[in-house]
Structures are given as structure tokens and as C-alpha cells.
Amino acid sequence: MSWTDKEIIEKIQDEKTVNYGFNLLMDKYQEKVYWVIRRMVIEHDSADDIAQETFVKVWKNIESFKGDSKLYTWIYRIATNEALNHLRKKKRRFFLPIGDVEHELSSSLDTDIYYSGDQIQLKLQKALLKLPEKQRLVFNMKYFEEMKFKDIAEVMDVSVGSLKAQYHHAVKKIEKFIQED
Amino acid sequence: MSDDKDIEDGFVGDFLKESSGTGFKVPEDYFEGFQKNVHSKIYQDYTPWWKLPQFKIGVSVLTSLVLVFFVVNEFSENIDQVKVELNKEELLAYFSENIDEISEAEILEVMDEKDFSLPAQQPEQRDSINTEKKKEENNENPPTLDDFTDDEIYEYMLDEGYGSGDWDNL
Numbered sequence: 001m002s003w004t005d006k007e008i009i010e011k012i013q014d015e016k017t018v019n020y021g022f023n024l025l026m027d028k029y030q031e032k033v034y035w036v037i038r039r040m041v042i043e044h045d046s047a048d049d050i051a052q053e054t055f056v057k058v059w060k061n062i063e064s065f066k067g068d069s070k071l072y073t074w075i076y077r078i079a080t081n082e083a084l085n086h087l088r089k090k091k092r093r094f095f096l097p098i099g100d101v102e103h104e105l106s107s108s109l110d111t112d113i114y115y116s117g118d119q120i121q122l123k124l125q126k127a128l129l130k131l132p133e134k135q136r137l138v139f140n141m142k143y144f145e146e147m148k149f150k151d152i153a154e155v156m157d158v159s160v161g162s163l164k165a166q167y168h169h170a171v172k173k174i175e176k177f178i179q180e181d
Numbered sequence: 182m183s184d185d186k187d188i189e190d191g192f193v194g195d196f197l198k199e200s201s202g203t204g205f206k207v208p209e210d211y212f213e214g215f216q217k218n219v220h221s222k223i224y225q226d227y228t229p230w231w232k233l234p235q236f237k238i239g240v241s242v243l244t245s246l247v248l249v250f251f252v253v254n255e256f257s258e259n260i261d262q263v264k265v266e267l268n269k270e271e272l273l274a275y276f277s278e279n280i281d282e283i284s285e286a287e288i289l290e291v292m293d294e295k296d297f298s299l300p301a302q303q304p305e306q307r308d309s310i311n312t313e314k315k316k317e318e319n320n321e322n323p324p325t326l327d328d329f330t331d332d333e334i335y336e337y338m339l340d341e342g343y344g345s346g347d348w349d350n351l
Contacts, residue, residue, distance in 0.1 A: 026216050034212075038205055048211075055219045056226060117204015125203065144203065 003028065005071035012062055022062070026055060029072060032145070033079045039140045040083040040133070042105040042125075044114040050086055054079045073154040080137055080155060087133055102129040127177035131170055138163055139170040 003011075003024050011021025033054055038047035057078050065074055091101050106129045109115050109122060117125065128136050134156070141147045141155065149160045149167075156163070230236055269292065276288055326334070 023216060026219065030215050031212060034207075034215075035205075039203065044205075044207060051215070052219050052222050056222050059219075059223055060226075114206045114208070115204055116206055121204035 009062075009065070009067070009071060022059060025058070025071075025075075029075055030055070032072070033075060036076060036140065036145065037079050037083045039144060040080070040137060041086055042129075043108065043112065046086060050082045051079070054082050057082075069154050070151065073151050076141075076155045077157070084133060084137070102133075105129055123178060124174070127174045130177055131173055135166050135170045135173075138166045139174075142167050 008021055008024050008028065011017045011024060014021070030051070034047060034051045037050045037054070038044065041047050041050065054075070058075055061078075065071070087101060106126045109117075109125055115122075128139065131139065137156070138152060141152045142149070147155075149163050152163050153160045225233065272292060276283060329337075
């Protein structure tokens with residue numbers, strides 16, 4: 001049985017069923033949240049930590065969810081912010097420019113036991129890692145998650161127009177990287 | 182540019198058509214255990230630190246170590262106390278009486294070798310010791326008749342009841 005977001009929120013808001021409601025929420029979104037994060041941070045262990053932290057924050061703040069956005073865009077916003085914070089912390093911890101962090105992640109794909117992409121997939125991931133992180137996020141949500149620009153705009157709190165521009169630039173850059181490689 | 186413009190219409194789309202997915206994998210049964218991990222994390226975050234199992238275990242271990250320390254300390258103090266209470270004379274007297282049953286090593290455990298050395302001697306003590314030594318030497322080599330004068334021999338014989346003393350006319 002597939003629960004709607006409205007039903008899940010009602011379960012969570014009822015004291016007697018709050019835990020049940022939260023488990024339903026995790027059932028519905030845990031994989032999607034994990035993959036959104038994983039495509040950004042690349043490494044499974046990092047994605048695991050961030051995904052768990054995301055749901056802990058969802059639990060802590062669910063009462064403040066007003067319903068003025070969709071539940072899943074609200075959850076995705078928490079997840080993507082956590083992922084971007086992780087990448088920034090990594091840069092600060094190692095005193096690296098953000099480009100070097102992406103280069104390090106790109107290199108790690110070659111030896112990562114939790115990556116088994118073929119040549120084409122590997123090439124695409126390495127091309128994506130050359131994009132600015134927000135552009136990469138837009139591309140991932142549009143292409144892999146198949147989200148509408150309107151929903152991506154809710155997640156990233158930017159206008160639809162700027163997102164379309166970001167996506168267009170991302171595709172062009174990937175094209176260029178793949179052709180050069 | 183419409184919302185529905187498909188990436189598959191361009192070069193990248195053709196490129197990606199040759200493959201599907203991203204190549205990322207997860208450990209086996211990862212998602213089955215995910216919710217449990219999240220609940221554990223929430224429990225840790227919401228439980229006061231003094232109620233966490235890790236804190237309780239830490240306190241138990243620390244308390245045990247402190248108790249062991251005090252017991253060992255107390256035990257070693259008792260042994261030192263026993264050593265102090267018995268004075269040297271009493272110990273020496275005990276050892277003399279039971280010398281056959283006690284080994285040298287056991288004696289040295291409770292007394293130092295210097296406890297067995299003789300104290301510094303006074304002149305009177307030294308003379309009396311020398312006299313004692315002479316007596317011991319004499320006992321080892323008993324005197325002969327040549328060591329006594331005739332008068333001493335006669336006196337001895339009278340004392341012992343050997344005759345009237347008129348031995349010149351025997």
C-alpha cells in the first residue's frame with residue numbers, strides 16, 4: 001500500500017502514531033534521499049552518514065513543516081544542503097579548492113568497491129564532477145531523478161528560469177568534456 | 182527552452198543511450214538496516230548523556246578500577262604493618278627456636294642482613310668476650326699434670342680426700 005504525503009504527515013502529527021508515521025516516511029523516501037546524496041558526494045560511507053543525518057533532522061523538524069511545499073521537496077532540501085555542506089567541509093578540512101575535492105572524488109571512483117560503472121558511466125561521472133556543485137545538483141535532479149524544474153526550484157530555492165539556464169550550461173559542459181576526453 | 186526538453190535529443194543523450202544507470206552500488210541489505218540506524222542516532226541525540234549505555238559502562242569500569250586499587254593498596258599496607266609490629270629481638274628469638282623449619286630466604290624477606298650484624302662493642306664487653314674465648318680454648322685443650330705445681334696437686338688431692346698429705350714418707 002502506498003501512502004500519500006498527506007496521510008504520512010497526519011500519522012506523524014498524531015502522538016499515538018508518530019513513530020509509525022515516521023517509519024512510513026522513511027520507507028517512502030530513504031532510497032531517493034540516499035541516491036540524491038550519493039550522486040553528489042560519490043562515496044557510500046559519506047552518503048550513508050549524510051542520509052541518516054537528513055532523517056534525524058526531518059524527525060527533529062517535522063513539527064515545523066507547514067505544508068507550504070511538498071513533503072518530498074522539503075526533505076530533498078535538507079538532504080541537498082547536508083550534501084553541499086559536507087563537500088564544503090571537506091574542502092576546509094584539507095585546505096583544498098573545491099575543484100581539487102572534485103578531482104579527488106573523481107580519482108576515488110577508479111578504486112571504489114561500491115562503484116562498478118562501465119566506461120561510459122565512469123566518463124559521465126568524471127565529467128559531472130568537473131561542474132560547479134550546484135550545477136551538478138541541478139543536472140542530477142533533472143536527469144537522474146526526473147524531477148520537474150518547478151520542484152527543483154522549490155528544493156534549491158531559486159527561480160525556474162535560472163535553473164533552466166544552469167541545466168543548459170551543464171549539458172553543454174558535459175558534452176565538451178566527453179568530446180575532449 | 183521548455184520544461185520538458187529532453188537531454189536525449191543532443192550529443193550527451195546519444196552518448197548516454199549506450200549505457201544506463203550510474204554505476205553506483207550499495208552494500209547488500211543496506212536499506213533493510215537503514216531505519217534502525219536512524220532510530221539509534223535519534224536515540225543518542227535525544228537521550229541525556231548520563232543515561233547513555235556507554236556512559237553507564239564507563240562509570241562501572243571506573244568504579245571497579247578504583248575499588249581494586251583501594252583493595253590492593255590496603256592489602257600491601259597490612260603487610261608492611263605486620264613487618265613493623267614485630268621487633269627485631271622477637272624475630273631473632275623466633276628464628277632461633279624454629280631455625281630448622283625456616284629457610285634463609287624466608288628470614289631475609291622480613292629482615293635485612295644488617296639486622297643480624299653484631300653491635301659496636303665496649304672495652305669491658307670486649308674483655309669479657311676475650312675471657313670467654315679463652316675458656317672455650319681451654320676446654321678444647323685440657324691441662325696436663327705438667328701445667329700444675331706440686332703444691333697445687335697436693336692441695337687438690339687433700340680436697341678430694343686422697344690420704345693425709347704425708348706423701349714424702351710413702
